[in-house]
Amino acid sequence: MILIILLAVLVFAFKREVTRESSISANVRDDLKASYIAQMALVRGQVILRLDDHADYDSLNEPWAQPVSWTGETWGAEDTTDENGSSVAQPQILITDEERKFNLLTLVRGNDVQKKKAFDTLTRLIAICRREDKRLELDGGVKSVRRADDDSVNTDTLVRNLVKYLEERASEDSDDLEFTANPDKKPDVRSMKKQTPWEMLTVGELLQVEGWSEDLLYGPVRRADEAVEKTDENGEEAPQDWRDLTDEEKFEKRRDSIENMDQRSTDPNPLPIINYVTLYSTGFINVNTASREVLLALDEKLTWDVVDKIVTAREQDRQDIVTADENGGTLPEEEADPNLDEEGQPVEEEDNASFRPQDLASFQAFVQRVNNQAQDENGETPQTIEEFTEEIYNAIRPWLVVKSTVFEVEASATSGKVTKTIRAVYRRTGSNAAAATPDPNADPNAQPAADPAAAEDDGLPTEPAIQLTLLFRDISS
Incomplete structure (x- = not known):
């Protein structure tokens, strides 16, 4: 009997x-697999940015702003089903331009006039996000959801504190960030002082x-309707703290905030300001991609109706292109056949709705573009x-501006119970559509120089002229 008990214990332990x-x-395998698939998805995002044929302007109608299709691809997996026969989640790619956001560093860069404009713009942006x-x-019809007993810091003080922090120099006497085992107690980040020269x-x-x-x-700072139950579809209380969300939930939350930008603009509940600010852009605002909130914050005299007309105009086909197509003519900037490249291969459909550089050339040009589809009682454009x-x-x-220079590529992949998310910010330079400028002093009788790339045809596509420079990268799991 004792022997049987000992054997049972040994078998159980084994x-x-x-x-x-x-x-x-299995966890190590899934971690490695998710990491490699996420890196592959990140490269896919880089390729999408580098193959942009219209890098002289950027809008939400272009391929980089659309959902990535994995139809017919296995995205690096042996098959699209796991050992249990269920489908494996495909990797997710989210590409956004940073010029759609307000750059916080403009608060401390430039001359005094530029700093003052940046200060006022951020103040208005915070008030807009707070729904004030x-x-x-x-x-x-809700105009403000701020309660009388709200003790949150006012917008002007928030911006002043931010400017003070940005101008602060690195400190060596910073306290260590302390974490406790109590899940209800948040870590104290106020004692952390700046330790970098940036x-x-x-x-x-x-x-x-x-x-x-x-x-x-x-977000949210406060809710317009506090009677709304904060529960998920299963009837369980949903996590309200950003730190309580998983990487997959954070990714979906960011995707939802981008894809539902128009619906979110009329939501009476406060909006998270993280969706509207950045540190990596050039400081300009792309009129083709900026949200209503950012456009409205640019000047206190701008009205909701004017911003709505700008957003509507960038989503409708340009009247000059429509007229040219109807008359059988072509615009100067159009190619002979915009649907085929030099080798007769199909190319991406041209965006006929976005603002172009000529639309920002003057006040009248801008007005004409915004009124693109509108006609008065005489049938003329106002x-x-x-x-x-x-x-x-x-x-x-x-x-x-109408062109974005800095882009964020976020790639997420899940294998088993492991999710890997990679966020990378790139500066994009160059243009695939740029044509070589002829030399006016060149000898017309001279033989053209041999192209080393053409001498050896390896069957691969031409290397894109667009280049990406990595500015920031973050990996989480």
Whole structure:
């Protein structure tokens, strides 16, 4: 009997050890697999950016802003089903341009006039995200959801504290960040002082600025309807703290905030400001990709209706292109056949809706573009926009561009119970559509120089002229 008991104990211990080792091996395998698939998806995002044939302007109608299709691909997996026969989740790619956001570093860069404009713009942007701006037109007619007993820091103080932090020098007497085993107690980040020579490295560093809370950064600060139950589809209480979300949930939350940008603009509930600020852009605002919130913050005299007309105009086909197509003519910037490249291969469909550089050349050009589809009672395009003057245009014009330079590629992959997410920010330079400029002093009788690349035809596509420079990279799991 004793022998049987000993054997039973040994068998149980052996089985438990085997199960533990199998679980560890499976986790290591899934971790490595998810990491490689996420890296592959990141490269796919780089390829999409480098193959852009219209890099002289960027809009939400271009391929990089659309969902990535994996139809017919195995994305690096042996098959698309796991050992249980269920489908394996495909990797996710999210590409966004940073010029759609306000660059916080403009608060401390440039001359005094530029700094003052940046200060006022961020102040208005925070008020808009808090739903305190009187120009907002929200669902239900709600104009403000700030309560009388709200003790959150006012917008002006928030921006002043941020400027003070950005101008602060690195300190060597910074306290260590302390974590406790109590899940209800949040880590104290206020005692952490700047330890780098840079103004700020990540947007998350805003939590070290006095007054900037997780609610303000990740939302919600407060809800318009506090009677709304914060539960998920299963009836269980959903996590309200950003730190409680998994990487997969954070990724989906960011995707949802981008894809539902228009619906979110009329939501009476406060918006997380992290979706509207950046540290990596050139400081300009792309009129083709910026949200209503960012455009509205550029000047206090801009109205909701004017911003709505701008957003509507960039989503409709340009009238000059439509007219040219109807008359059988072509525009100067169009190729003979815009649907085929030089080798007769199909290319991506051209975006016929976005703002172009010529649309920002003057006040009249901008007005004409915004009124692109509108016609008055005489059947002519109006030459003015109600409540939009040349003074307002001159105030916002220094901010506006139609081309984005900095992009963020976020790739996420899941294998088993492991999710890997890679975020990378790139600066894009060059253009695939640029043609070689002929030399006016060249000898017409000279023989053309041999092209080394053409001498050896390896059957591969031509190397894109667009280059990407890595600015920031973060890996989480």
